[in-house]
Amino acid sequence: MNDTQAGRAGEAGQAGAVSSPSSPSRLADDAKRTIAENLRDAAKPCITCSFQAEDVALVHMVREIKPDIPVLFLDTVHHFAQTYEYRDELARAWNLNLINLRAAEPSPGLWQTSTDACCARHKVEPLFSALEQYDVWFTGLRRQQSASRANLQEVEPFRLPSGNSIRKVSALAAWTTKDVWQYAKAHGIPLLPLYEVGYTSIGCEPCTTLPLDPNDPRSGRWQGQKLECGIHIQPVSGE
Numbered sequence: 001m002n003d004t005q006a007g008r009a010g011e012a013g014q015a016g017a018v019s020s021p022s023s024p025s026r027l028a029d030d031a032k033r034t035i036a037e038n039l040r041d042a043a044k045p046c047i048t049c050s051f052q053a054e055d056v057a058l059v060h061m062v063r064e065i066k067p068d069i070p071v072l073f074l075d076t077v078h079h080f081a082q083t084y085e086y087r088d089e090l091a092r093a094w095n096l097n098l099i100n101l102r103a104a105e106p107s108p109g110l111w112q113t114s115t116d117a118c119c120a121r122h123k124v125e126p127l128f129s130a131l132e133q134y135d136v137w138f139t140g141l142r143r144q145q146s147a148s149r150a151n152l153q154e155v156e157p158f159r160l161p162s163g164n165s166i167r168k169v170s171a172l173a174a175w176t177t178k179d180v181w182q183y184a185k186a187h188g189i190p191l192l193p194l195y196e197v198g199y200t201s202i203g204c205e206p207c208t209t210l211p212l213d214p215n216d217p218r219s220g221r222w223q224g225q226k227l228e229c230g231i232h233i234q235p236v237s238g239e
Helices: 003-012 024-040 053-065 081-094 115-131 177-186 193-197
Strands: 045-048 070-074 097-101 136-138 155-159 165-169
Touching: 024 053, 024 136, 024 165, 024 177, 045 053, 045 115, 053 081, 053 177, 070 115, 081 193, 097 115
Parallel strands: 045 070, 045 136, 070 097, 136 165
Antiparallel strands: 155 165
């Protein structure tokens, strides 16, 4: 990561975004403490990773304690070529226990009919199915990312459609975009090259553009028509 990347990233958050009140080292220490506490009694933990900056920073922290933790990547068959290349490069460099999740029956182009149906088939269903075998789920979610995440808790129960519950841990909940990039720079972590051309939130290629609103880093997702794909929305059980 170079200084140009860092500058663009610092501008990618909310207007006038600054670092969190805590120092970068204090933030990292707090996050690592949360991670360690939740790994201590975890029988089968996992971490989801889209290979965006916050997810990679989180993986970097978690693997310091548990190098072999399963890293779940949702292969929607619609990602940017750069995302796949970066995933493979980082997985090799860090020797990640990478698990690629795919829909049982992928449907390329489904987004053209319905982005909700596409997200449900390629992201929600395969992830929720995979999470059944784990008891602790680490995510790189942050409150600053969008209004839908403003009340995010660092640790909270998450009920799967089956009715089973899993502990969801968002150790970076209080971090800003600038905090994430400062951590990456401090630890020499290379980031997804798509940030260099102005992307601020990176998902599937057909549904990701440069931000429509410079003050909203997720405004380039789904043409601004929705905020979430569904994997971080508490599902309604069949009861």
